[in-house]
Amino acid sequence: MTFLATAARVARKDLLVESRSREVVYTSLLFAISCMLVFAFGLVKEGRVVTDATAAILWITIAFAGTLALGRIFDRERQNETLRALLLAPASRAAIYVGKLVGVLTLLLLVEAIVVPLVMVMFGATLFRHPAFMLGILLAGSLGYAAVGTLFAAMLARSRSRAALLPVLLYPITVPVIIGGVRGTAALLQPEADLVVARAWLTMLVAFDAVFITLCLWTFEPAMTE
Amino acid sequence: MSIPNAKLQTPRSGSRKPETASRRPEVGSLSLFPLLLLIAMGMFAYAPFMILNAPYEATMGLVQKIFYFHVGAAIAMFVAAFTCGIASAIFLFGRRPGADRVAFAAAEITVMLGLIVLISGPLWARKAWGVWWQWDARLTSTLVMWLVFQSYLLLRRFGGPGSEKLSAAVGLFGSALVPFVYWSVNLWRTVHPTTNVVPTLAPSMRGPFLWCVLAFLFLFVLLMTLRVELEKRRTRLDDLYLALED
Amino acid sequence: MKCFRFVRAFLVAAMMLGAPALSLAQQQPPKAPEGFVPVDQVPGQEELPAKPLVAAAYGVAWLAVLIYVFSIWKRLNAVEREMADIARRIEAGGRR
Numbered sequence: 001m002t003f004l005a006t007a008a009r010v011a012r013k014d015l016l017v018e019s020r021s022r023e024v025v026y027t028s029l030l031f032a033i034s035c036m037l038v039f040a041f042g043l044v045k046e047g048r049v050v051t052d053a054t055a056a057i058l059w060i061t062i063a064f065a066g067t068l069a070l071g072r073i074f075d076r077e078r079q080n081e082t083l084r085a086l087l088l089a090p091a092s093r094a095a096i097y098v099g100k101l102v103g104v105l106t107l108l109l110l111v112e113a114i115v116v117p118l119v120m121v122m123f124g125a126t127l128f129r130h131p132a133f134m135l136g137i138l139l140a141g142s143l144g145y146a147a148v149g150t151l152f153a154a155m156l157a158r159s160r161s162r163a164a165l166l167p168v169l170l171y172p173i174t175v176p177v178i179i180g181g182v183r184g185t186a187a188l189l190q191p192e193a194d195l196v197v198a199r200a201w202l203t204m205l206v207a208f209d210a211v212f213i214t215l216c217l218w219t220f221e222p223a224m225t226e
Numbered sequence: 227m228s229i230p231n232a233k234l235q236t237p238r239s240g241s242r243k244p245e246t247a248s249r250r251p252e253v254g255s256l257s258l259f260p261l262l263l264l265i266a267m268g269m270f271a272y273a274p275f276m277i278l279n280a281p282y283e284a285t286m287g288l289v290q291k292i293f294y295f296h297v298g299a300a301i302a303m304f305v306a307a308f309t310c311g312i313a314s315a316i317f318l319f320g321r322r323p324g325a326d327r328v329a330f331a332a333a334e335i336t337v338m339l340g341l342i343v344l345i346s347g348p349l350w351a352r353k354a355w356g357v358w359w360q361w362d363a364r365l366t367s368t369l370v371m372w373l374v375f376q377s378y379l380l381l382r383r384f385g386g387p388g389s390e391k392l393s394a395a396v397g398l399f400g401s402a403l404v405p406f407v408y409w410s411v412n413l414w415r416t417v418h419p420t421t422n423v424v425p426t427l428a429p430s431m432r433g434p435f436l437w438c439v440l441a442f443l444f445l446f447v448l449l450m451t452l453r454v455e456l457e458k459r460r461t462r463l464d465d466l467y468l469a470l471e472d
Numbered sequence: 473m474k475c476f477r478f479v480r481a482f483l484v485a486a487m488m489l490g491a492p493a494l495s496l497a498q499q500q501p502p503k504a505p506e507g508f509v510p511v512d513q514v515p516g517q518e519e520l521p522a523k524p525l526v527a528a529a530y531g532v533a534w535l536a537v538l539i540y541v542f543s544i545w546k547r548l549n550a551v552e553r554e555m556a557d558i559a560r561r562i563e564a565g566g567r568r
Contacts, residue, residue, distance in 0.1 A: 148399070151395065152392070152395070155391065155392045155395060156392065158388060159385055159386055159388070159389060159392070160385075160386045161384055161385070161386070165380070165381060165384070165385065168377050168380060169377050169381065169392075169396060172370050172373035172374045172376075172377055173374055173396070173399045173400075175370050176367075176370070176403075176406070179366075211402060212399075215398060215399060215402060219318060219394075219395045219398060222318040222319055222321075222391070223318060223391045223392065223394070223395050274530070280510075281510035281511055282510070282511050283508045283509060283510060283511070284508075284509035284510070284511045285509070286508075287522055288522040288523065288526055289522035289525055289526060290508065291526055292525070292526055292529040292530075293508075295529060295530060295533050296529070299533065335540075338536060338537075338540045341536055342532065342533045342536050342537075345529070345532045345536075346529040346532060346533060349525045349526075349528050349529040349532075350525070350529065352525060353522050353525055419507065422507055423507035423508060424507075426507045427507060427508065428508065428509070428510045430510050431508060431510055445537065449540065449541070449544070452541070452544050452548075453544055455548070456544055456547055456548050456551065459548065459551045459552070459555070460551055462555070463551055463554055463555055463558070466555065466558045467558070470558060470561065470562065
C-alpha cells in the first residue's frame with residue numbers, strides 16, 4: 001500500500017469511528033463554548049470587548065478544545081488497544097502519523113467551523129473581511145497545533161499521568177503557533193486591517209508548520225517503537 | 227532505606243540488559259574533573275576583577291555590568307539546550323542509553339542556567355527600561371524555551387517508565403527553539419538589545435565578556451561531567467537492584 | 473556520550489587557542505562601537521541605585537550554581553550510600 005493510501009485509511013478509520021459516536025466533536029465543542037463564556041466575563045467591559053481580546057479568545061478556545069479532543073482521541077485508541085494493533089501493522093510509521101494528523105486536524109477544523117462564527121456573532125468581530133488571510137491563518141495555526149499535539153498525545157497514550165502531562169508539554173511547545181494565530185488575527189481585526197503584519201505572521205506560521213511537521217515525522221518512528 | 231531516585235521503584239527492566247553490572251566501577255569520565263574544576267573556579271574567581279575594571283556604559287552606567295554574566299549564562303544555556311537536543315536525537319535514532327543520560331543532564335543544566343538568565347535579565351531591565359518584565363519577542367521566547375525544558379524535567383520525574391523517548395522528543399523540540407530565541411531580537415522590533423551588540427563590542431569590554439562566556443562554558447562542561455556521572459551511577463544502581471532480584 | 477566528549481575536547485581546545493586570541497582582542501585599536509559605548513565614570517546622579525541590582529544579579533548567579541552543585545553532590549552521596557548498602561547485602565550472601 002502506498003504512503004498516501006495508508007494515511008488515508010488511518011484517517012478514514014478515525015473519522016468513521018467519530019461519525020458514529022460524535023463524542024469528540026460534541027464534548028470539545030461544548031467545552032469551547034464554556035471557555036468563551038468564561039473569557040467573556042473576564043474580558044468584556046460595559047458590553048464591549050477589550051481591544052485585541054477577540055483574537056486571544058478565539059485562539060485560546062481552539063487550543064483548549066484541541067487538547068481535550070487530542071486526549072479523548074488517543075484515550076479511545078488505548079482503551080481498545082488499537083494503537084498497538086495499528087503500530088504492529090506492516091505500514092510505515094510516518095504514514096500512520098500523517099493519517100492520525102489528518103483525523104485530528106479534521107475534527108479540530110469541524111469544531112472551529114462552529115466556534116469561529118460564534119466568536120464573530122458574540123463578540124461582534126468581522127473576521128472575514130479578508131477571507132483568504134483569515135482562512136490561511138486558521139488553517140496554518142490549526143495544522144501546527146495538531147501536528148505537535150498528535151505526536152505528543154500518541155506518545156503519552158501509554159503514560160500513567162497523560163491527562164496532566166499533555167497540556168504541560170503541549171502548550172510551551174505550541175505557544176509560537178498560538179502567538180502567530182493571535183497576532184495575525186488581531187492584525188486583521190484592526191479597524192483598518194493591517195495586511196503587512198498579517199502576512200508576516202502567516203509566513204511565520206507556515207515556517208513553524210514546516211519545522212514542526214518535519215520534526216514530528218522524524219521523531220514519530222523511533223519514539224513509537226517499543 | 228531512603229530511595230531518592232523515583233526510577234528505582236519502577237526499574238527500567240525488560241527492554242534493556244544490565245550494562246555495567248558485572249564491570250568494576252570505573253571513574254573514567256571523572257578523570258578530567260579536577261583540571262576542569264580548577265579552570266572553572268579560577269575563571270569565576272577572576273571574572274569579578276575583569277568586570278570591575280571594564281569601563282562603564284555611557285547611557286546605562288553600572289547596571290550594564292550585569293551583561294557579562296547575563297549573556298555568558300545565556301550562551302552556555304544555548305549550548306546546553308543544543309547538547310540536549312543532539313543527545314536526544316542520538317538516543318532516539320541510535321538507541322544509546324548513554325546519550326539519554328547526557329540529554330537528561332543537559333536539560334537540567336539548561337534549566338539552571340535559564341534561571342540565571344531569567345533573573346539577571348529583569349534586574350537589568352528594572353534599571354534600563356524601568357520595568358521588570360516586558361512581553362517582547364526575546365523575553366517571551368526565552369521563557370517559552372525554559373518552560374519546555376522544565377516540562378522535560380517534569381516528564382522525567384513523573385512520566386513513569388518509558389518516558390525517556392517522550393522526553394527525548396521534548397528535548398528535540400526545545401532545542402529547535404534555540405535559533406528562534408537567538409534571532410527573535412532581529413526579527414521583531416524589541417526593547418532587548420540585538421545580537422549586533424556582541425560583535426560590535428568595544429575592545430575594553432570584549433575581554434571581560436569573552437572571559438565570562440568561556441567561564442560559563444567551562445562551568446557547563448564541569449556540571450555536565452558531574453551530572454552525567456551521577457546518572458551513570460544511578461543506572462549502575464538500577465542494574466545492581468535487577469541483579470539482586472535475579 | 474561520544475558527542476559530549478567531543479564537545480568537552482573542543483572546549484578545552486578552544487580555551488587553549490582562546491587565551492592568546494583574548495589578549496589579541498584587547499590590543500586591537502578601539503573602533504567606534506555601534507552597540508554599547510564605554511565610558512570611565514558612572515554618569516552623574518542616578519534616580520534608581522544600580523548597585524543592589526548588579527549585586528543581586530551576580531549573587532543569584534553564584535547562588536544558583538552553588539545550590540545546584542550542592543544538590544548534585546547530595547544526590548551522588550545518596551547513590552553511593554545505596555551502592556554500599558547493596559554491596560553489603562550481596563556480600564552477606566543476600567540472595568533472596
